[in-house]
Amino acid sequence: MTVAITRKISPRFSECELTHIQREPIDLELARQQHASYTATLSALGCEVIELPEELSLPDSVFVEDTAFILPEVAVITRPGADSRKPETESIVQALTPYKTLLHLNAPATGDGGDVLVLGKNIYIGKSTRSNSAAVTQLQNLLAPYGYAVAQVELRDCLHLKSALTKVDEETVLINPNWVDTTNFKNLRWIEIDAAEPHAANCLPINGKILYPTAFPKTAAKLEAQGYALAQVDVSELAKAEGAVTCCSLIV
Numbered sequence: 001m002t003v004a005i006t007r008k009i010s011p012r013f014s015e016c017e018l019t020h021i022q023r024e025p026i027d028l029e030l031a032r033q034q035h036a037s038y039t040a041t042l043s044a045l046g047c048e049v050i051e052l053p054e055e056l057s058l059p060d061s062v063f064v065e066d067t068a069f070i071l072p073e074v075a076v077i078t079r080p081g082a083d084s085r086k087p088e089t090e091s092i093v094q095a096l097t098p099y100k101t102l103l104h105l106n107a108p109a110t111g112d113g114g115d116v117l118v119l120g121k122n123i124y125i126g127k128s129t130r131s132n133s134a135a136v137t138q139l140q141n142l143l144a145p146y147g148y149a150v151a152q153v154e155l156r157d158c159l160h161l162k163s164a165l166t167k168v169d170e171e172t173v174l175i176n177p178n179w180v181d182t183t184n185f186k187n188l189r190w191i192e193i194d195a196a197e198p199h200a201a202n203c204l205p206i207n208g209k210i211l212y213p214t215a216f217p218k219t220a221a222k223l224e225a226q227g228y229a230l231a232q233v234d235v236s237e238l239a240k241a242e243g244a245v246t247c248c249s250l251i252v
């Protein structure tokens, strides 16, 4: 069974880090309702959801994706780039230990899981304000024994690599080509976001469906026209914290 690790929203959620969007008021109760719908949708898609308790003092801790990334062979515990987020990994180590052998990024490396895109044996790391070149070098050394090639990818105008593109299936990415150096992705099939929806490139394929925000109807229509079945969720309050659908779970 697919396991999805999530974490309840911190009471200090509105103090989240923001990098590329303006701060606006967040309705904490609505954010919690939306997050509950998100986890219910993961369950409906066949996941066993393991929901960690809220972290009172860690505003961004609902975005568990940034604390680790998971491969068939091992999981890598990251070292988040924002200092406010570094303590988020402690409880994730506990949560992942039953499932995977754990590898770790160490200083001076910093890396957020949102910058890590795994496509088969190729791993792409966004060169962002959060993820540095030392992380790429460490990951190359850690993961070469498992047959992975790790490459750094230039970004612009967005927080994470997975703000700019995400996997739809093994051959296909959903992409905003204005935010990422597309060189590494030329050999894949692209579904381009609608130009009016620049934040629309983040989707989460789960068990044959695509978990996708309700905020991007034009891009959703493009995905459906290509034959993909969507499970749509309203994550508008999470988006105000610069989060998206991949950010809120670790899929084991």
Ligand code: GLY
Pocket (backbone or CB within 6 Å): 016, 017, 018, 019, 060, 063, 082, 241, 242, 243
């Ligand atoms: N607020 C999400 C992040 O900056 O990591």
